[in-house]
Amino acid sequence: MILDKIKDLLTTKLISRRSFLKSSAASGIALLGLTGCASEEEEIKTVEVITEEPVLKEEAPAQTVAPREKGTISRQTCPRNCYDTCSILSEVKDGRITHITGDPTNPITAGGLCAKMNHYLSWVYHADRVLYPMKRVGAKGEGKFEQITWDEALETIATKTKESVDKYGPETVLKYYFSGTLGFVHNYGMPHAFFNKVGASELATTVCSETGGATVPYTHGKNLGVDPEEIPNTKLYVSWGASEATTNVHGVKFIKQCKENGGKVVVINPIRTGVATFADMFIQIKPGTDGALALGVINYIIENNLQDQDYIDAYTIGYDELKTAVKEYTLEKVSEITGVPIEQIETFAKMYGEIKPSILRTGDGLQRNSNGSSMVRAITLLPPLVGTLGAGANSGYYYGTGGYWAPDAGPLTGKELLENPNRRTINMNELGKALTGGLETTKELPISTLMVFNSNPMAITQHGKLVREGLAREDLFTVVAEIFRTDTADYADILLPATTFFECEDVHQDYFGLYVRHNSPAIEPLGECKSNGDIFNAIAKKMGYTEPIFDMTNTEAVKACLQSETLVSQGITYDRLKENGWAKIAIDVPFGDKKFLTPSGKVEFYSEKLKEVGFHPVAEYVPTAESKDGSPELFEKYPLTLMTPHTKNLINSQMYNIAQIKDLMGEPVVYIHTDDASKRGIVDGDKVNVLNDRGSIVLIAKLTSTITKKGTVLSFSCPWPKLVEGGKSINEITSDRLSDMAGGSTYHTNLVQVTK
Amino acid sequence: MAQLGFLLDQRYCIGCQGCETACQARNEAPVGISLRTADSFEYKESAPFLTVSCSHCEEPACVATCPVKAISKNPENGIVKTDYEICIGCKACIAVCPYGAPKYSEDKKVSMKCDFCADRQAAGENPACVDGCPVKVLTFGEVESLGGEKSTEGFEYSEKTKPAFRFIKK
Numbered sequence: 001m002i003l004d005k006i007k008d009l010l011t012t013k014l015i016s017r018r019s020f021l022k023s024s025a026a027s028g029i030a031l032l033g034l035t036g037c038a039s040e041e042e043e044i045k046t047v048e049v050i051t052e053e054p055v056l057k058e059e060a061p062a063q064t065v066a067p068r069e070k071g072t073i074s075r076q077t078c079p080r081n082c083y084d085t086c087s088i089l090s091e092v093k094d095g096r097i098t099h100i101t102g103d104p105t106n107p108i109t110a111g112g113l114c115a116k117m118n119h120y121l122s123w124v125y126h127a128d129r130v131l132y133p134m135k136r137v138g139a140k141g142e143g144k145f146e147q148i149t150w151d152e153a154l155e156t157i158a159t160k161t162k163e164s165v166d167k168y169g170p171e172t173v174l175k176y177y178f179s180g181t182l183g184f185v186h187n188y189g190m191p192h193a194f195f196n197k198v199g200a201s202e203l204a205t206t207v208c209s210e211t212g213g214a215t216v217p218y219t220h221g222k223n224l225g226v227d228p229e230e231i232p233n234t235k236l237y238v239s240w241g242a243s244e245a246t247t248n249v250h251g252v253k254f255i256k257q258c259k260e261n262g263g264k265v266v267v268i269n270p271i272r273t274g275v276a277t278f279a280d281m282f283i284q285i286k287p288g289t290d291g292a293l294a295l296g297v298i299n300y301i302i303e304n305n306l307q308d309q310d311y312i313d314a315y316t317i318g319y320d321e322l323k324t325a326v327k328e329y330t331l332e333k334v335s336e337i338t339g340v341p342i343e344q345i346e347t348f349a350k351m352y353g354e355i356k357p358s359i360l361r362t363g364d365g366l367q368r369n370s371n372g373s374s375m376v377r378a379i380t381l382l383p384p385l386v387g388t389l390g391a392g393a394n395s396g397y398y399y400g401t402g403g404y405w406a407p408d409a410g411p412l413t414g415k416e417l418l419e420n421p422n423r424r425t426i427n428m429n430e431l432g433k434a435l436t437g438g439l440e441t442t443k444e445l446p447i448s449t450l451m452v453f454n455s456n457p458m459a460i461t462q463h464g465k466l467v468r469e470g471l472a473r474e475d476l477f478t479v480v481a482e483i484f485r486t487d488t489a490d491y492a493d494i495l496l497p498a499t500t501f502f503e504c505e506d507v508h509q510d511y512f513g514l515y516v517r518h519n520s521p522a523i524e525p526l527g528e529c530k531s532n533g534d535i536f537n538a539i540a541k542k543m544g545y546t547e548p549i550f551d552m553t554n555t556e557a558v559k560a561c562l563q564s565e566t567l568v569s570q571g572i573t574y575d576r577l578k579e580n581g582w583a584k585i586a587i588d589v590p591f592g593d594k595k596f597l598t599p600s601g602k603v604e605f606y607s608e609k610l611k612e613v614g615f616h617p618v619a620e621y622v623p624t625a626e627s628k629d630g631s632p633e634l635f636e637k638y639p640l641t642l643m644t645p646h647t648k649n650l651i652n653s654q655m656y657n658i659a660q661i662k663d664l665m666g667e668p669v670v671y672i673h674t675d676d677a678s679k680r681g682i683v684d685g686d687k688v689n690v691l692n693d694r695g696s697i698v699l700i701a702k703l704t705s706t707i708t709k710k711g712t713v714l715s716f717s718c719p720w721p722k723l724v725e726g727g728k729s730i731n732e733i734t735s736d737r738l739s740d741m742a743g744g745s746t747y748h749t750n751l752v753q754v755t756k
Numbered sequence: 757m758a759q760l761g762f763l764l765d766q767r768y769c770i771g772c773q774g775c776e777t778a779c780q781a782r783n784e785a786p787v788g789i790s791l792r793t794a795d796s797f798e799y800k801e802s803a804p805f806l807t808v809s810c811s812h813c814e815e816p817a818c819v820a821t822c823p824v825k826a827i828s829k830n831p832e833n834g835i836v837k838t839d840y841e842i843c844i845g846c847k848a849c850i851a852v853c854p855y856g857a858p859k860y861s862e863d864k865k866v867s868m869k870c871d872f873c874a875d876r877q878a879a880g881e882n883p884a885c886v887d888g889c890p891v892k893v894l895t896f897g898e899v900e901s902l903g904g905e906k907s908t909e910g911f912e913y914s915e916k917t918k919p920a921f922r923f924i925k926k
Contacts, residue, residue: 063830063837067879100781101887112888118777245770245797249890256768256891274770277803278926647798648772659787660780664773664796706801716798 071098075581077508077517078117079187079501080651081179081208083248083400085510086113087581088120090502090522097121097502097522106582107229108250108513115249115648115664116655123658124500124526130482131527134495140472143490143722150528150538153494158542160477160493161198164448170199171424172448176431178205180454180483180654181532183506183519184409185557187454190533193414193549194540201447202425204743207460209400211744212367212376216399218607219380220389221597224590225398226359228513232257233394236355239267240379241290242363245274246648248512264355266348268293269365270643271714272707281348284709286339287641287748288369288624294378295621296334297349298385299326306353308387315594316384318606318618325618337621337629339709357395358388364400365645370625370749373741377610378619384603390591402511406566406585412533412557414549427743430736432463435470451479453498453532458487459653459720462747464732465695481535484657487721497529504531505554507561507577514585516567518558518577533557613741625737626751638692638751640676640713644730645748647716653729656719668724670699671714672754677703682756690715692752695732698725701754713754717747759814759834760872761899761920762886764807766908769893771797771805778888779809782873786863791870792885804926806910807894809885810857810870811919812836818849818858818869830874834899834920837871840864854914872896 071091078086087103100120104111113120133153138144164172175195181187216223231237231254244251255275259265267276268283268290276282285293301307302323312319331342338345352358360383367376376399383389383397390396424441426434435450437443450471461467471478471491480492489495503526506519525531530538533554540550552560559574567573572583598604611617623629627641649665650656656665670690672682682688684703689696690713699715708714721729737746771794779785779792794807812829816836819827826842827849829835838849838858843866849858850867858869873883881887886894895902904922906913913919 063828063835063874065830065837065874065878068875068881070879104887110890110892111882112774112778112890114890115773115777118774118781118888121781245772249770249772249774252768252770252772252891256893259768274772274797277770277797277805278768648796649798660777663788664777702799704801707798 074520074522075103075518076501076522077506077519077581078113079181079183079506079508079519080117080654081182082651083510083512084108084114084250085182085508085512085515085517086117086250087515087517088113092522095523097124103581106515108510108515110250110253116651116661119655119658119660122660123655124502126484126658128484128657129526130485130489130495130497131529132497133528136493136495140474140491141468143485145485145495153496154538154542156494157479157539161449161539161543164477165198168448169445170420171201172445173198173200174426174434174447174450175200175203176428176450176452176455176457177203178207178428178455178460179652180456181501181506183501183508184407184561185412185506185554186504186532188409189412189561190552190557191453191536193412193417194536194545196414196418197540197545197547199418199420199423202423204425204427206743207428207745209364209367209402210742211372211739212362212364212399213402214742215367215373215376216380217597218377218610219384219604220397220591221603223399223403225401225403226396226590227393227587228254228398228401230394231255231359232261234258234357234359235263236351236358237263237265238352238358238360239265239269239273239275239279240360240362241269241366242361243269243271243273243365243645246646247363249648251512264351266351270709270712271645274648281344281351283340283344283348286337286709287643287712288371288375288627289338289621290366291371291375291378291619292329292334292337292621293340293345294375294382295326295329295619296331296338296345297352298322298378298381299329300331300346300349301353301385302326304350304353306350307385311384311387315596316603316605317600318604321618322381322605325616325620329621352382353386356386356388357392358386359394359396359398360388361398365748367739368745368747370630370737370739370746371622372739372744372746374615374620374622377615378621381605381619384605389603390589390594393589396590400511401514404514404585404587405509405511406516406564406572407507407509407561408564409561411560411563412549412552414547417547417549427738429462429738429743429745431457431461432466432470432736435473435476436466438466447476449477449479452488453481453535456486456488456653456720458491459718459729460731462731462734462736462745463694464721464728466736481532486653490722496535497527498535499525499529499531503529505558507558514587515582516572516577516585517582520578615740622740624749625746626735626749631751634751638753640711640752640754641748642690642733642750642752643708643712643714643748644717644734644750645714650716650719653718653720656723662723667700668715668719668730669702670754671702671704671708673708673710673712674703674705675710676713676754677701680754680756682754686756689755690733690752691755692733692750694735695728697728697730697732713752758898758900759920760812760896761902761922762809762811763895763897763902763904763922763924765893765924766804766806766926767924768891769803769805769807770891771795771800771803772890774888774890775807775885775894778884779870782876782884783868785868786861789859789861789868791859791868804909806908807885808855808857808911808921810836811855811921812872813914814918814920815916817852817854817917821848821852823848827869835872835874836869837874838867838869840866840868843867854917855911855919
């Protein structure tokens with residue numbers, strides 16, 4: 001009320017500039033501080049005093065606006081593990097990037113970056129960048145380092161690596177990397193030549209989408225997604241276990257366009273996603289039960305004769321077995337398992353059977369479960385059942401477009417240097433076990449040297465307690481190439497300064513659409529930073545390796561990646577990519593020829609191959625290993641399913657150290673349904689413990705009645721442990737159990753309790 | 757040119773906050789300051805989502821109030837802009853703005869405010885927030901031709917100041 005009075009005074013009475021010369025501002029500012037520092041009485045009196053002698057306000061000086069001065073443009077590609085892989089235009093003045101924006105001409109990026117990456121300049125010029133090689137001078141994990149020369153760093157690494165190889169054997173050297181950058185050169189390419197020459201253990205990089213990726217071919221023969229730029233042209237878009245607003249925000253405009261063109265949008269997810277807020281139907285399903293829903297929908301479609309019988313007869317095998325297998329998945333049973341109301345299942349099944357063309361998209365989230373493969377298998381049966389697979393460019397199935405990746409990093413990896421093709425493979429999801437002798441193979445032959453690049457396992461790897469114990473081993477020699485001093489870097493014996501993508505050349509392809517994208521360096525490497533490729537070439541040389549591959553420059557490496565058949569035949573050359581920044585790969589309609597690379601050459605509703613690897617040959621509902629049905633005893637103790645998906649504010653563990661992003665995101669929270677919270681006496685903002693047998697972390701409770709359902713709690717993955725209270729991040733309590741196919745991760749198969 | 761304004765299509769705004777951080781980056785806003793504040797779909801329980809900056813009112817209270825005349829309204833395009841060289845950081849504009857659009861920066865000792873990216877517009881570019889919207893639901897143009905409604909949940913049209921902000925409601 002008082003504030004309103006002040007507003008009135010100020011708007012109706014004019015104030016003389018003379019009362020407010022800048023030199024006497026101090027008192028004036030305080031007096032007009034209005035928002036409650038001094039007593040309100042006093043402030044009002046003061047305002048009246050000031051406005052006692054109103055003087056006609058002089059005109060403010062006319063606005064003179066000079067056009068923004070642009071720098072020299074160079075083209076990058078956002079190299080993060082994100083569907084979109086945006087094309088960036090950066091402007092450079094005097095060797096410094098002054099401005100970045102999304103490339104307006106690229107149809108996916110279309111001019112804008114995203115909430116997190118708009119702050120890239122605060123990231124690249126962050127005061128905490130690792131700019132020089134360093135050696136550890138404190139205890140492991142303590143984070144005390146001293147600057148050394150590159151020569152000393154390389155000498156130490158070479159000496160220790162040779163010692164590992166000579167004393168314990170080459171397989172005791174382990175590389176750990178994943179997707180800090182997804183470049184063909186600096187992630188998939190150059191660094192691996194060194195490890196192949198050493199004969200180091202291979203790393204199975206199966207943390208992300210492998211479970212689903214390995215499953216889809218059992219049904220369709222190959223994992224070929226539709227071009228997502230066709231989403232606007234389809235009539236029904238089904239988002240199943242995907243969170244486009246978080247992990248693919250540039251895809252949301254296509255879904256919007258689908259609706260604008262009269263299409264329908266259905267979202268199936270345990271979490272109320274961004275797209276769910278404008279979907280025609282949102283099915284909020286119990287986590288890990290999607291397989292049952294798919295089978296129930298199939299059953300309904302068949303019972304109501306909504307299947308495309310002509311398509312089934314011509315292009316599929318095993319329809320009779322399918323019919324039999326899904327019979328038990330009645331609406332009642334499926335509703336009971338999934339928590340989805342019967343009417344909603346019916347409505348969706350009817351929509352999916354009747355509205356064509358449609359695109360059914362599976363996200364990566366749902367397959368990060370102990371039953372991930374069985375769920376994806378059930379879902380992949382739907383498009384051929386209604387005849388949408390291969391029916392047109394705007395029709396069918398979408399589980400990413402990684403199947404169309406055209407650049408080839410093979411020539412960079414020095415496979416020919418590998419002496420022992422049977423070297424052991426360590427699954428990255430089991431790093432904690434591997435380092436602590438928890439695997440049979442590492443019990444026998446412990447890892448002696450660990451080299452980490454493009455990753456921060458202390459933040460992203462499951463069962464954090466084991467990872468920490470492993471990294472703390474005094475007999476482990478650890479090298480980390482990093483941009484920042486992450487939690488993992490704090491355990492390094494030698495810490496090497498890596499460039500950001502603004503400082504080195506690479507080539508990329510997004511896995512949302514079909515764009516090959518070049519990354520030119522915008523600036524020189526900061527400090528003494530080197531690209532990953534150059535770092536491992538330098539180590540190789542110090543080791544005494546003389547093969548010509550270790551002389552390869554970044555530019556040569558990019559050019560070598562572009563020699564693939566697809567790129568050459570489509571005229572996508574280095575010069576063209578460098579000039580424009582990106583080029584679109586032309587594809588045929590996926591499965592348009594109705595040729596399916598299965599054993600039968602048809603879509604397989606019944607798969608003998610699947611049976612051979614221990615699965616139901618059609619599909620079945622398997623509860624997750626941590627759930628009421630899957631582990632009743634564990635459920636008694638830990639009755640809440642914890643999901644740990646990505647947040648739109650971070651890209652995996654990256655960006656939380658950027659002050660603006662931390663401010664935007666706030667402290668990590670656990671979302672808990674109001675019913676589950678009140679049962680536990682928890683109110684919004686309470687500090688709570690989230691725990692299971694793997695460990696316990698402290699989070700702030702955020703109560704919700706929409707974002708999660710009763711029984712499901714949610715915390716976003718994952719800020720660096722050292723940046724959050726208690727020094728433990730969410731992966732302290734996620735499971736390192738492997739999925740049911742291809743050794744995938746099972747982050748979302750996780751029962752916990754939440755206590756005050 | 758007539759009065760410029762923003763148009764937000766709330767039917768499809770998902771609260772991704774791309775507009776907000778694009779604005780922060782363009783303005784080199786000190787940490788904690790957003791000259792455009794957007795709802796987050798990760799925090800707000802349900803749609804519609806809103807994103808608000810200075811609405812470049814047709815009759816801006818801030819211009820009338822600023823004791824040192826640091827804020828002016830461009831007669832050609834209606835952009836309301838603060839001259840930070842003149843601003844003394846007295847916060848009067850914050851108090852009178854019905855939408856609390858200006859933000860006081862302790863670092864810079866001025867009240868910061870959206871200037872519709874006047875320099876970008878002069879260079880033929882869109883405002884940073886408009887470009888920064890990945891869903892393409894935030895647009896701008898002459899307010900008369902934007903269409904849409906003048907008020908929405910969380911934003912009441914002020915007859916006194918006449919904000920140049922329109923909504924396609926959910």
